[in-house]
Amino acid sequence: MQIDVRKVASLARIRLTDDEAEALGPQLNHILEYVDSLRKLDTSDVPPTAHPHDAAMPLRADIAANPNRREALQQPAPATESGLYVVPKVIE
Secondary structure (H helix, E strand, C coil), rough: CCHHHHHHHHCCCCCCCHHHHHHHHHHHHHHHHHHHHHCCCCCCCCCCCCCCCCCCCCCCCCCCCCCCHHHHHHHHCCCCCCEEECCCCCCC
């Protein structure tokens, strides 16, 4: 399986020198041959997995840990309105 390195580089918007393209050709072909060999493996008896480790993640209670301090944090601001900072208009 031969791959056109220049075409792949163009699609990926990567500029390659001639030396880089020549060096990458065999490497990309090797990667594609490996992927092709993986496709040939029989995985019909392998159950799908979402994670390689069969462990349950502990869950914590969904409780807000920090109190709402918006008023205290906005107090030093020059101007606020309805809980939002008021800033000068910069775009017309």
